[in-house]
Amino acid sequence: MTDTKRFGGRFIVEDSKPESVVTPEDFTDEQRMMSLAAEQFLEAEIEPNDAAIEALNYELTVELLRKAGELGLLGADVPEAYGGIGLDKVSTTLLAETMARASSFALSVGAHTGIGTLPIVFFGTPEQKRKYLPDLAMGTKIAAYCLTEPASGSDALGARTTAKLSEDGKHYVLNGSKLYITNAGFADVFIVYAKVDGEKFTAFIVERSMPGFSVGPEEHKMGIKGSSTCPLFFEDVPVPVENVLGEVGKGHHIAFNILNIGRFKLGAACLGSSKETIELASAYANTRKQFGKPISSYPLIAAKLADMNIRTFALESMIYRTAGFIDETLRDSGAEEAESTAEEAGMRAARAIAEYAIECSMVKVFASEALDAVVDEGVQIHGGYGYIREYKVERIYRDSRINRIFEGTNEINRMLIPGTLLKKAMKGDLPLLQKAQSLQAELIGPMPLPDFAEPLSKEAYRVAQAKKTFLAIGGLAVQKLGLRLEEEQEVLCVLADLMIQTFAMESVLLRSQKILQGIGGKNGEQAGLAAAMTEVFVQEAMEKVESLAKTALSALERGDGLQMQLSVLKKLMRAPLADTIALKREIAARVIRSEHYVV
Template sequence: MTEYLSTTTLPEDYRDLRDTVRDFAQSVVAPVAAQHDRDHTFPYEVVAKMGEMGLFGLPFPEEYGGMGGDYFALCLALEELGKVDQSVAITLEAGVSLGAMPIYHFGTEEQKKALLPDLTAGRALAGFGLTEPEAGSDAGGTRTVAKQDGDDWVISGSKQFITNSGTDITKFVTVTARTGENEISTIIVPSGTEGFIVEPGYNKVGWNASDTHALTFDGARVPLDNLLGERGRGYANFLRILDEGRIAIAALATGAAQGCVDESVAYAKGRHAFGKPIGKYQAIAFKIARMQARAQMARAAYYDAAMAMLQGKPFKEQASIAKLVASEAAMDNARDATQVFGGSGFMNEYPVARHYRDSKILEIGEGTTEVQLMLISRGLGL
């Protein structure tokens, strides 16, 4: 089926999913997005409904409570959600890509059966503790340490900017830690573990309804069986997780870029100046046309990367290109949409203002623009 993935033709099952999530985004997510953003509150009621729809289980087999779909289905959902509320979209993206996917890819059968059903049903969330104060883009600089003590790991260190790490339904966080002099491993740390401290939420520029915390590990003790994947393979494993996640972030960013187009078209048709709708003036019409071109290029880029991944082909370079193109499209479109709206675009009650604040992080999270350029240039042999 993946041979038919294109921006102009989609198989019926993908179209049906896209349309269902589009209706949900418009009827359920959009009406409460501004309030959650303003109040900096986590949208538990929206997350519960996404769980009931099966969105958290889209790319997972039915044996683990999933919907038996694929990663591209998740991307289509993220694009539709990203059009109206990036906070809700990133909650889904991180819940799947960073929370459940490491368990699915690297967990033992026992770990999968114990942890995935709640995650794929949206009853629980999980975080992925990678970034540290001295280890962001340089993820190999991890300083968090896990030492073996009898039948336990004892974890000491800190993480920052960790999504879905402190909600009432967060079940665990998978953390990267040094388990030897030259090895990094991943370890599952359940919420409520003594010595696992969730710091107060950040005061962020955007994504205000997304849950984000710093984490402290002060001698947190978990069983040796909480090792996720092979010991010493943590670095290689999280690189794979990030490659997949960049396609999902590109889909979210494409949604944000398209959302800015849609809002701008509607506003330009209804706002009048000098006797006619402002969309009749080339200065506005051409600006929106360029916005649409950016959104379409971003969509083509993430479709291409998703196709390569689903076909089992190398996709690291395509994922980086998609993430780069889509995140820049989202930021550029948010800036241009704000200009189309004029003074109204600077008011938080308009969705384009929220996109303007939200979109910048898309050029930073899950690999900065500079990291993507580095990876693409390496792919060129430079």
């Protein structure tokens, strides 16, 4: 089996060229048509039934899921050999973004197509795939993913649900419970994790009809009210040995790989909701009048719309760049070969996605927090009306809060980002420590500023300085703390946030450089808007980088050592400032005029 390329996390030690990244400007006509088909489905089937879906009408949700399946909207990630359409990851990401407007129904779809179906796509045997995937792709059966337990949330491997092989060797008998399971009220197929003999963490395919399996009552949630969320109970449930997914004792490989996908897809959903919020807020700002003028004409409201658009631009750039990474690695690893190698391809695909676990976690954290900020401002622009249930921005606000908890809390993901990077470095997959050591001489020497004559040259310089800042702080943390670093969660959090800000800055920069070079086919006005958003985002992100670096240095150094490190940081942060007020007015004018997300 050919190994995947070891590219994940390399952005922090290597530079990329604009033409090497995938951006929304690269969408093909086929991808845009697929997105349009999803939009038409939402308009025809979801919007008229919105109130009933939010009231948790099981029968209606299942009926609509089956209609979505008939249109191919549930089989995008399922290979053609098993009844799906086997799209690339950029296409499935665009589909997830588009479906986000369906609110709770989008969550039902995402749980089914992503974490519910993909374990079988990636890890199922040929027999399991033939048995389950065609029905899952068509929506005639609905899937759910069952990992969380009352006593094990973020600590997934602490699960207490057990599985014991029967005396005749034909079944595993499951006992235990699961909590907060999306789609539980109406799902047919459940991916369940249990410990064989109380020790070997293993995945099973459980069917609703199996004796001893039961579903508890619906949870009453703050948001996503139209999605089903129930506990599950297993009392001597006999699961055929043929329904073991993957290998006994290797369930953690499945769980963690699927969580990577869930994190990434969650980011795409947040992107769709951010764009919808901009539409709602800009349209409202143009119609709501105060003191005889539309509130969109007031600079402070306009600045909010600009900030919302800029955050969304950064998120969009990160998401499709990462989708492009995954697609490239899948192609290079041969994961998308013909049906004769479909099983091997599934494993390769899982490993290719695992290669970008760092990027998936960064997308998840940035996306969930960006949406929270965007919709918070959306409510603020609506004023008192934003607090009223009849306005959809109120629902988006409530629905968004779960995203910082879903798919591993943001705190857990922040621990994983630098932890995974260091593990890759220790295995020799990433020249992280070598880069940090080679940087030392440069940091203590003079750092003259370039002339910044070329468009976005200042932003490119700042991205490079952000990478140096991370390497300097990271190298110092390893030097000072050694193995204790993994216990210093506050320092790890700073390192994670430095990586997130750097990845976001570079993603925005590369996209705008690509647009300016004419690769994406944008006209001059659009290119200017992308450049303006990049100027603002990079400058404000660099201010966060400086603040984070000071926090870390204060924890790692004292006295003269701290002063020396702060002087180095001051050199790294030098660059001319842009007039962000003027730039945001320019960006806001475009948003207000179009009443939707612009780039």
